[in-house]
Amino acid sequence: MKIEVQREDLVPALTSVAAVVERRQTLPILSNLLIKTTEDGFLLTATDLELQISSNIASKVVEPGAITLPAKKFADVCKALPENSRISLEVSDTRGYVRCGRSRFSLSTLPAEDYPGLEGEASEQAFEVETAVLARMIERTSFAMAHQDVRYYLNGLLLEICPGRLVTVATDGHRLAKAESAVSALQSWEDKRQLILPEKTVAELKRLLAGKVGETTRLEIGDRTVVIRVGNNVVTTKLIDGRYPDYSRVIPTQLQHSALLEREAVKDSLARTAVLSYEKQKGVRMTFEEGTLKLEVSNPEHEEAEEEIAIDYQGGSTTIGFNVGYWLDVLNVLDGKSVEVRFLDSEVSAILSDPESPNELYVVMPMRI
Template sequence: MRILIERSNLLKTLAHVHRVVERRNTIPILSNVLLRTDEGVLRLKATDLDLEITETVPAEAEQPGGTTVPAHLLYDIVRKLPEGSEVRLSTGGDGGQMTVSAGRVNFRLQCLPEADFPDITAGEFSHRFTMPGADLLRLIEKTQFAISTEETRYYLNGIFLHALESEGELRLRAVATDGHRLARAEIAAPAGSEGMPGIIVPRKTVGELQKLLGDAEGDITVELSDSKIRFAIGEILLTSKLIDGTFPDYQRVIPQNNDKALTLDRQSFSAAVDRVSTISSERGRAVKLALSNGQLTLTVNSPDSGTATEELPVGYDADDLEIGFNARYLLDISGQLAGEETVFMLADPGSPTLIRDQGDAGTLYVLMPMRV
């Protein structure tokens, strides 16, 4: 294998693929990135056996071939090569080492055989559809903060993506919950998504997808089956296993009869929560909301640091109410809201609260209260 490629192109591609590779691996080949040259292109592939990324980049292939080398090491080397340089990658006849050279800089890296590199993309994909990358990115950004990190409830460690009929229209909906808060976002379902299975996209895949979509423009293609999902984003193919579990019936926790409406200015509320929670401890981040006619009083009590209060004018004309929430959860949700005004639909101090975004009818949030 012998290939010539611009450093900037190689670095950009390695920046995408090396993130999938875990720093610590008990299987040596999983620490490596697969490089294969064909006519006019270099294809790079990395995997952790649950997630696989492949990207194709233009290159001058002097001699076709393939090998695997340590992913993070190659990325660090290319990152430190002189800007504007051309990089030559070549392997000898035995394929045991690869030379990386640019100008007067030379590295020799240990290789592992291409034949040992795993492939997780086998199998049929039953559904295929195209959608704007910005739409999928929006679904992810509105919900990913609520993904659970608790490994025992593994079926909550991702975003539940499914198509459903809502008000006479087919919608594509994303839901995430950790048991304390729930985030739901939806868009008009793209053509071809009809009848797709409800799937749980793992947290790591969601994170990688969010980064890749942030750099992408235009449409992307989504293919999925009961066990895998694949995204085609420009020259990048991201394939992931899905979480094999049943997502809970989230509809049951969305309150339907909360009758106390609290309308407030999102930015003023976020700033006030952030200020009063300054004195809260990491262990107890509870902030108390005391509601009376037209006024909200935020209070935080910390045994170690003292007390903080702040008053805000709000739209509220129901019975007086005191309810507590985790300050971090309030800030996470308010950070996703698009409208200037937010509506909290409350019931009582022990019941979940429904939060609606006045600027985005397709999203809603549910937050469990805390005792204060």
């Protein structure tokens, strides 16, 4: 096998694909990338048997073939080569040779026929969505996923496909993020389908979808897997097997109070007061009064912090304790000038939202301080 490719065509795809490879593998070949020539270039593939990413790369094929190379070493070598250079990859016997100008590297190989690919199921249903829309929905909700929770179905992102619309939801049991968007390709969709994407898949999708303007992404849904086609990349992932909790029951409806806050102002104040918060709780006491929000923090060392912020609120005085980290996570992911807070009392969860993005909301549970 011998191929020639421009560095700028290879490195971005190599970076995306190689990210799937785990440092510690039970099978040595899973530390490798599969390289297989096609009619107009070659296909680069990596998998951990739960997630697989493949990328088509245009190149000159001098001699067709297939081989696997060490993922990290091959990626590091190609990234270190000069910009705008041309890279030659040739396989002879059991070695892979990377050449560029006067540079030459010899890498170990393993047979391509031994590579255990992750095959997607026959597609039961499929649809296309604007890439920028899907990227925004994932970005706005994925931060609320649980990590290593015994309730394994929370360690992922819910993708709910409904007639005419797409919904993403993430929760760790203490806060919840939800976004939805109308999708024209789903107008003829007849039922509701829920997919739980694993955390690692979500992280890779965020990278692959970022910055794609004017493009569409195709989702091909099987019973236990989903294939996601993003440009020249194909993501095949197993789904988390489980039933996601009824998130609608977590979203409070009887919230009588509403306050409008300047997002940057409250974010900066929370970041300052958080410095003295108790490390284990990260609690902040928030008192809503007419025209003012008062933030109070204390810790076991009897250190205290107080701040007051001017807000748009007309109502009685209400004090609620919150995890400051949960608030900051929401404020960091939003990009509008204002954030609306709807609340009732210290026993009921509050809802945060951007008034200009009504299809996105964030539920934060109160805490005792």
